[in-house]
Amino acid sequence: MKRIFTIIVISFLFLSFKPHQKDEAITYTIAFNRDNINTAKVKAEFTPKDSILFMDYGADHLEKRWATFIHNIKAVNGEGKPITMEELPDAKWKIHAPLNEKIVLTYDVHLDHEDYEWDGGIDGVAYATGMGVFYTGRTLFIMNGEYRKNIEVDFQLPQNWQVTTLWSIKSDVASVYRVRDNNDLAKAMIFAGTHKEFSIKRDDFELVFALGSTEIINDEATYRNLAEGVLDYYIALMGGIPRPAPEDPFKKMVVVISSHPSITDGEVIGNNISILIEKDADQFSKTISRFIFAHEFFHLWNGKSFRPAGEDTEWFREGLTNYYTLKALHQVEFLNDESYLDFLSNFFYARYINDPGVGTLSMSKGEEKHEHWGLVYGGGMLAGIAQDMIIRNATNNEKSMDDLMRSLYFKYGNSSDAYTLEELQRSMSVLSGTDQSDFFNSYILGTNKIPIENYLPLAGLNASIENGNLILSKKEQQRPEQQRIMEGLFGALK
Numbered sequence: 001m002k003r004i005f006t007i008i009v010i011s012f013l014f015l016s017f018k019p020h021q022k023d024e025a026i027t028y029t030i031a032f033n034r035d036n037i038n039t040a041k042v043k044a045e046f047t048p049k050d051s052i053l054f055m056d057y058g059a060d061h062l063e064k065r066w067a068t069f070i071h072n073i074k075a076v077n078g079e080g081k082p083i084t085m086e087e088l089p090d091a092k093w094k095i096h097a098p099l100n101e102k103i104v105l106t107y108d109v110h111l112d113h114e115d116y117e118w119d120g121g122i123d124g125v126a127y128a129t130g131m132g133v134f135y136t137g138r139t140l141f142i143m144n145g146e147y148r149k150n151i152e153v154d155f156q157l158p159q160n161w162q163v164t165t166l167w168s169i170k171s172d173v174a175s176v177y178r179v180r181d182n183n184d185l186a187k188a189m190i191f192a193g194t195h196k197e198f199s200i201k202r203d204d205f206e207l208v209f210a211l212g213s214t215e216i217i218n219d220e221a222t223y224r225n226l227a228e229g230v231l232d233y234y235i236a237l238m239g240g241i242p243r244p245a246p247e248d249p250f251k252k253m254v255v256v257i258s259s260h261p262s263i264t265d266g267e268v269i270g271n272n273i274s275i276l277i278e279k280d281a282d283q284f285s286k287t288i289s290r291f292i293f294a295h296e297f298f299h300l301w302n303g304k305s306f307r308p309a310g311e312d313t314e315w316f317r318e319g320l321t322n323y324y325t326l327k328a329l330h331q332v333e334f335l336n337d338e339s340y341l342d343f344l345s346n347f348f349y350a351r352y353i354n355d356p357g358v359g360t361l362s363m364s365k366g367e368e369k370h371e372h373w374g375l376v377y378g379g380g381m382l383a384g385i386a387q388d389m390i391i392r393n394a395t396n397n398e399k400s401m402d403d404l405m406r407s408l409y410f411k412y413g414n415s416s417d418a419y420t421l422e423e424l425q426r427s428m429s430v431l432s433g434t435d436q437s438d439f440f441n442s443y444i445l446g447t448n449k450i451p452i453e454n455y456l457p458l459a460g461l462n463a464s465i466e467n468g469n470l471i472l473s474k475k476e477q478q479r480p481e482q483q484r485i486m487e488g489l490f491g492a493l494k
């Protein structure tokens, strides 16, 4: 009897600890040192799934890509015996070790990234401030096995340091985070230091801020008010917090803001935003930094709650996001009527009209959006404004682009389905009660320049083009319906 019991227990144990489940686990330990802030010491413990160690894509302009910053890399087996490693091109290494035995990999990451040029800016890479260090996951992690789950990251921090990241903390150990997969590892942003962290919650959604330098912390109230105002505006507009697709769930977004001697820039990776703001920035830089934040934030709805089926609607995803960003900045009183119109004409219209693609390329060529920002982001915005004016004018301001946003949010939120260009055209036609085929064929699918100066007068504005500039002002005498449309243009909700 006793023997049977023993056998049962053993087989039970064997079944519940299947070797392949154990093999999944990988633990990274990252140690920071306040006296040598420019070196992160990383240790990874795992059983290899194959013989290749690799870093994420990117840094293509450097011969060794992300491995440029990796030093003192070595691996040992469970008994501490060295494992032979061979460096391969493109930030990869081959290890000569059995696949069923645990290994310990150690390496240093030197925070020298600011010594190099980066197309997208240092805000999407890694940097140090007087208060700590910022890393993107792709600069920090050497990975193994494509589909690895059960990843943990343990931070060893100097006293008074903290870490801001999107990952959730493992309940029993304060410094250990659980990471869903390699993608969440590589797409992470991490700020570690004595920075200021605060968070804003609405229902199940949390926005976590890391303010990474003194100048930014001095402006904490400004950022907090701006974030709360923009968040509440988007929630009121849409009718709820973001509703992501089941395959890309998120409840949190991280925003890292630091100051920089000469740059104002922003970058989004996964559900993280990184913003650098030039010290002693002029008003334009300040506007741009707030614009970047509010723009990326709106993508949680337009982009992640409702998603385009193809690249031919990038103009809608990016352009309408620009339009709602501008509205949000007006509604939180960062912009007033004059600065709103000024930003619209002197930034967005100027970027549009000076884009060499205007008149030769269709804005539905979403794959051109980085080469032709003015055409896709700027033109898409102007197309959105024109359609909003058409709908508001046709319905005595009863209907607007807001209705289309809400209907897309409710139809596609929490689902894997996506909207199409045909659906947008149909919906806009239904909202204004007029077939919009000519508009779409001419300005969206065609290459004709959008005559925005013909649509803005519907909002009681004087609009003209002089020497390639869009000149805007309020009409002296606005009819009441024009006044209401203008308020809608500025973001007022019904």
Ligand SMILES: [Zn+2]
Pocket: 295, 296, 299, 317, 318, 321
């Ligand atoms: Zn965008």
